[in-house]
Amino acid sequence: MKFAIDDGSATAPFEQLRVQIVAAVRSGDLIAGSKLPTVRALADTLTLAPNTVAKTYRELEKDGVIETRGRSGTFVAAGGDPSAGAVQLAATAYVKAARRAGIDDDVAMKYVRTALRELG
Known part of the structure; x- marks a missing residue:
């Protein structure tokens, strides 16, 4: 799954990423159990600060879209949408x-x- 950040957008990068992940879950591009990239890997790919990706993941976890399984990584939650x-x-x-x-x-x-x- 590829995500992109529009540097010219008035929407904050963490929110752009959050919206894209939720859209991917809703469309079925990301299904329950899909492993997401690590915070550092996704930050490097998108040229974002790791804290920005971490904030996105925290928000998505709070909303029940994703779940962190300790050292195993971050995954789309069973009820991800x-x-x-x-x-x-x-x-x-x-x-x-x-x-x-x-x-x-x-x-x-x-x-x-x-x-x-x-x-x-």
Whole structure:
């Protein structure tokens, strides 16, 4: 995965990098478990200060997009897409409601497919 920093942008470099990593996770270019470059390696590649990349990684870790596994490195978290967490919570709530209502899985899935079709 290649990232680029626009030196002429009004957006801070750490934010440019953060947005690009989140976009790569959302698009599937970076999948859960993908190893990210070390802070130093990415800083060298982008000609940034290591503290800038470290700040980006801290923000992404705080948001649950990535996780640091000690000396093993930094990886895309299982629930790396911040919006995916909200969708997962909604799906869980739907399944619980369907079960409380006594709706079997096939019928519940039919409702989901109908909603997806209707909403395009």
